Amino acid sequence: MKMDTIIYCVFTFVLFLLVHLGESAEVKVPAKPGKDVGPALLKAWEKACKAKTPSTLVIPKGTYPMTQVLLKGPCKASSIELQIQGTLKAPPNPNDMECKKEWITINYVDHFTLSGGGTLDGQGNVKVYAAKEKGFKSDKLPNNLSLNFLKNSVIRDITTLNSKLFHVNLFGGKNVTFDHFTIKAPADSPNTDGIHIAKIVDVTVKDSVIGTGDDCISIGDGLENLNITGVTCGPGHGISVGSLGKTPGEEPVKGVFVKDCKFIGTDNGVRIKTWPNSHPGVVTDIHYENITMKNVKNPIVIDQEYCPNNECSKQKPSKVKISKVSYKDIKGTSATKETVILACSSGVPCEDVEIGEIDLTFKGGAKTICSNVKPKLTGKQCPKVTCK
Numbered sequence: 460m461k462m463d464t465i466i467y468c469v470f471t472f473v474l475f476l477l478v479h480l481g482e483s484a485e486v487k488v489p490a491k492p493g494k495d496v497g498p499a500l501l502k503a504w505e506k507a508c509k510a511k512t513p514s515t516l517v518i519p520k521g522t523y524p525m526t527q528v529l530l531k532g533p534c535k536a537s538s539i540e541l542q543i544q545g546t547l548k549a550p551p552n553p554n555d556m557e558c559k560k561e562w563i564t565i566n567y568v569d570h571f572t573l574s575g576g577g578t579l580d581g582q583g584n585v586k587v588y589a590a591k592e593k594g595f596k597s598d599k600l601p602n603n604l605s606l607n608f609l610k611n612s613v614i615r616d617i618t619t620l621n622s623k624l625f626h627v628n629l630f631g632g633k634n635v636t637f638d639h640f641t642i643k644a645p646a647d648s649p650n651t652d653g654i655h656i657a658k659i660v661d662v663t664v665k666d667s668v669i670g671t672g673d674d675c676i677s678i679g680d681g682l683e684n685l686n687i688t689g690v691t692c693g694p695g696h697g698i699s700v701g702s703l704g705k706t707p708g709e710e711p712v713k714g715v716f717v718k719d720c721k722f723i724g725t726d727n728g729v730r731i732k733t734w735p736n737s738h739p740g741v742v743t744d745i746h747y748e749n750i751t752m753k754n755v756k757n758p759i760v761i762d763q764e765y766c767p768n769n770e771c772s773k774q775k776p777s778k779v780k781i782s783k784v785s786y787k788d789i790k791g792t793s794a795t796k797e798t799v800i801l802a803c804s805s806g807v808p809c810e811d812v813e814i815g816e817i818d819l820t821f822k823g824g825a826k827t828i829c830s831n832v833k834p835k836l837t838g839k840q841c842p843k844v845t846c847k
């Protein structure tokens with residue numbers, strides 16, 4: 460062989476290595492219709508997680524039952540992706556799942572991506588919801604998707620359907636983004652919060668559609684820096700900070716920006732709720748901008764006497780301090796006359812609340828209710844906001 464042929468071959472080989480090194484290896488999860496895909500997924504995950512090179516696990520198109528799965532990190536590779544292209548179905552009967560576990564749990568992974576355009580069907584069907592209404596212990600019902608201590612991770616192009624409880628529980632970690640995420644459950648399914656987020660820093664939810672029987676997004680304690688943009692919520696109970704103050708030692712909620720969102724037929728729009736007679740807490744730096752309401756029962760709410768089912772005493776005020784809240788460019792229609800409710804705590808009044816341009820209409824006349832707050836008015840408000 461001539462020298463230049465050898466050089467050419469070596470050169471091509473090195474080039475090949477350079478191109479393919481660092482590229483993610485695609486691994487097809489051997490999923491079979493009618494067979495629990497959980498064990499196959501777990502096996503593929505464990506292998507991918509031990510490997511030093513990044514992998515993409517693919518669950519192909521098709522419908523597969525899955526009982527339960529826990530995917531654990533930390534992983535060795537710099538990144539790992541799970542592409543769910545098909546539909547995964549939870550067991551229809553909650554008794555067939557281990558009650559202490561969630562349906563799909565993903566823990567302690569850095570640079571994780573969940574994508575693929577597929578569907579997670581919790582099968583929390585009408586029967587389960589009816590059982591829950593009749594007192595079936597709801598803490599025995601699994602959440603759909605539980606994401607704990609993820610870092611630098613993305614959940615993209617995934618649909619979750621009819622969870623038996625919260626659809627997504629995002630807990631702990633840093634820098635997680637939901638993008639083109641869809642959640643669907645009936646308006647009358649109890650406690651099926653869309654995404655519950657707590658004790659985490661830097662979260663984005665964007666360009667997503669959430670319809671459910673409880674809060675579309677609920678924000679628990681210890682959340683810092685959350686951006687929600689381009690989200691459509693409805694049916695549901697709106698986007699809520701809280702409820703807070705019920706348990707001792709709650710960490711502050713700091714920095715929530717809700718922008719360019721739509722609420723359609725929801726019970727509330729943007730809401731902050733805290734329990735009366737509560738433990739101390741802090742909610743600060745919460746901003747709402749460019750929000751459209753369509754037939755929303757209470758578009759703007761601060762409720763510091765949140766007390767569903769009379770589970771508490773309203774005799775003592777909430778001790779959760781709310782400050783630096785702004786509402787700008789909030790418009791549309793209300794389904795009740797109480798369009799703006801700012802019911803702050805008499806113990807720790809709200810501070811630094813700004814109301815810019817709002818235009819919320821109700822046939823027969825909209826009104827505002829406020830207590831223990833003196834908002835700064837910076838735009839044109841309809842209805843008029845008068846707080847004494």
Ligand SMILES: *[C@@H]1O[C@H](CO)[C@@H](O)[C@H](O)[C@H]1NC(C)=O
Pocket residue numbers: 570571610611612613634
């Ligand atoms: C957040 O995570 C994304 C996705 O992994 C990554 O591209 C981005 O660089 C991370 N941001 C920071 C500040 O680390």
Ligand SMILES: *[C@@H]1O[C@H](CO)[C@@H](O)[C@H](O)[C@H]1NC(C)=O
Pocket residue numbers: 661662663684685686716
């Ligand atoms: C959210 O937006 C604000 C300002 O719009 C920005 O300062 C912040 O870094 C963003 N947070 C995330 C998690 O992207």
Ligand SMILES: *[C@@H]1O[C@H](CO)[C@@H](O)[C@H](O)[C@H]1NC(C)=O
Pocket residue numbers: 689718719720721749751
């Ligand atoms: C307001 O939000 C809507 C989406 O609800 C978006 O289409 C529009 O561009 C936003 N307007 C501005 C001024 O950002």
Ligand SMILES: *[C@H]1O[C@H](CO)[C@@H](O)[C@H](O)[C@H]1NC(C)=O
Pocket residue numbers: 560561562600601602603605624625627628655
């Ligand atoms: C899921 O989140 C809920 C809140 O979701 C949490 O209490 C529970 O431990 C987690 N498990 C399930 C089933 O969600």
